[in-house]
Amino acid sequence: MTGSALPADLDETTVTDAAVASFDHTPDPRLRACLAILVRHLHAAVREMEPTIEEWEQAVDFLTATGHKCDDTRQEFVLLSDVLGVSSLVENINHRKSPGATEATVLGPFHMTESPQRELGESIDEVGKAEPCLVTGRVVAVDGTPLPGAGVDVWQADEDGFYDVQRPDVLPPGTGRGLFTTDDDGRFRFTTVVPSHYPIPTDGPVGRLLLATNRHPYRPAHIHFIATANGHIPVTTHIFVADSPYLDSDAVFAVKSSLVRDFHRTDDPERAARHGLPNPFMHADIELVLEPARGAGAE
Structure with missing residues (x-):
């Protein structure tokens, strides 16, 4: 043996x-x-x-x-990663931006359904029960060159702080979501509502963790964006409403000062009529600046 x-x-x-x-x-x-x-x-x-x-x-x-707790419209592990600061850390490691490029921040747990393709200027508010807001912007390269044909994926909570997947009995699928393509000047626009601050879902293990550690679950009001363009590095980012509560204590550590924007009341009857809005209306503007992909432009 x-x-x-x-x-x-x-x-x-x-x-x-x-x-x-x-x-x-x-x-x-x-x-x-x-x-x-x-x-x-x-x-x-x-x-x-x-x-x-x-x-x-x-x-x-x-x-x-x-x-x-995870299903087709709920990703509790992403939520756990968010509240532990890991999502923010990963985004920052992977998007060490050159000067002038838009800063990245977390994807969040609600990018779980595909945004509907929409025309420029279309509303992403399928309910229409709140004061409308015009969001304008453009996608450009770091040298300021407009990027026509860029994709702009948008998703947000409503004025009560809910995403469509959280209240399917109230909010039609696709509410607060849109996929836009920039025009020849790299511009995009859509109408929506000013989102509210809101608590992340607390009816699962992550919520129990926050309760046990005496942490609040709130996020400041924001709109999510993913901008993509040929030859450039995509960016996942937000714009935050300037006067929102919790800007200084976001539950998922995503706020950056460069991403805070004023949503201001605008009195402009001609512009309101052009966009099919009542006057006055709320307005916010953002420029999404993309870095060239590695090796792009090198011959």
Whole structure:
């Protein structure tokens, strides 16, 4: 009978190296490196916290409940990433912008359905029960060159702080959403309502986490944008309503001063008539500045 060496006894001082080594034959070098980093930092956190078995089981139950809360229109893991500041960190790492480019911020948990294609100037408000607001803007390169044919994906909460997927019995699908294409001058425009500040969903594990840590769940009022153009790096960003509550304590750490915009009352009968709005009306403007993709323009 051929003998074999007994495995080495593992304890709290040696299990980390063994776990890292178990991934040594991972074919993908990036995956191998990421797993090694993850295991080492996770083990370090466990050593520092020294959780009881009961506490570890609670952590597993929390993650299980987070997964169970996810569906086609709700992404609880994204929400968890948001409130831990991880989403903001990832966005900032991946969008170290050159001077003048629009700053990126979090995608958020409500970009779960496809925005309907809309014509320039069309309303994204399918209900029409609040004071309308005109949003104008343009997409340009960092040197100021307009980007015609750029895509501008827009989504927002309504004046009561709800997205369409949160109140499907009240808000028709696509309310607060639109996919626009810029004109020859890189401009876009649409009408909507001034969004309200709102609480992120608190009826799941993330809400219970906020309650247990005495954190509020509120986000300041904002409109989401994703701008894309050929030869340029897409940007995921917001504009925040300048006088909104919670600008200084956003629950998902997404506010940047460069993204705060005035939504001001405008008294301009001719412009109101041109856009089919009552006068006066609310108005906000944004310029979305995109960086060239790496290697773009190099011949």
